[in-house]
Every structure is written in C-alpha cells, then in structure tokens.
Amino acid sequence: MFKDLTIRARILLSFAAVLAIMIAMGAIAYRQLVTVGARSNDIQTDAMPGLLASSQLSATRVERYALIERRFRLTDPDALREADARLVTNRTAIDQAMKAYEDTIHKADDRANFTAYKQLVTQYRVEEDALLQAARAGRDTRATQTRFEAMFAKVQASLQGFIDYNR
Secondary structure: OOEEEHHHHHHHHHHHHHHHHHHHHHHHHHHHHHHHHHHHHHHHHHHHHHHHHHHHHHHHHHHHHHHHHHHHEEEEOOOOOOHHHHHHHHHHHHHHHHOOOOOOOOOOOHHHHHHHHHHHHHHHHHHHHHHHHHHOOOOHHEEEEEHHHHHHHHHHHHHHHHHHHHO
C-alpha cells in the first residue's frame, strides 16, 4: 500500500500521523488538567475549610472535656463559679464551631454525617448536663460520668470522621 505512494505523500502522511498523535496527547493532557483543576477547586472550597472547621470543633470539644474534668477537682466556690462560666463560654464556642463546619458542607454524604453528629451532640449534652447538675448538687456522679464518657467517645469518633472525610 505504501509502496505505491510517492516520497512526498509518504512524508505528508508521516507528518499527519505525528500531528494526529500530538493532538490526541494534547486532548488527553487537557482533560487531565481540567480534572486536576476541578479537584483543586474542590480542595480549596470544600476540603480545606471543612478540615479546618472540623479540627477547630474537635479541639473545642476536647477543651470542654478538660474543663469538665477540671471542674470536678475544684473545691473553692470562686473557682467553681469561674469554671462554670468557662463552660458556658466554651459551649458557645462549640456552637459557633458547629455552625462554621456546617457552612463548609457541600455534599449530601457530608450533610448526612453532620446531621448524625448533631443528634449525637443532643444526646451528649443531656448526659453532660446531668453530670454537671449532679456535681453541683453534690450527688454521686460515677454512673452519670460513665455514660458521659461513653457519649464523649462517640462524639469524638464522629468528629474524627469529619476530619478524615475532609482529608
């Protein structure tokens, strides 16, 4: 087939083949570049803000746990009042961090995870409030503390899920 072609035609055919291969490679590279750009945009607008907000939420939640643990070791009435005030401030910070994370949600599965987390937080707060009320009343808190610690572990596991989701 190629034996019948002139040298000019063979050269033109070779250049056309090389040009077709280069165009195909350019199209593939462009498609990959568009994919990288879309993923970069996803990281910039969803993953990084979500990771930051979920990390802040987790840190605030751990701080609250430490504040509660510290409150149990206090005996001075002024220190107890200060600890209670810090717990109120911390709960506000947690609510703000939850709102900040909710603002970063763009996907349905992330929304479902956050909804489940909020339900856990509602249960957690019931246990937390019961624990703090028992402590303020001077009652035995061992059983309440056990339930509280179990709920804290569930909430932290859920938060770790947010962090892992946004990585």
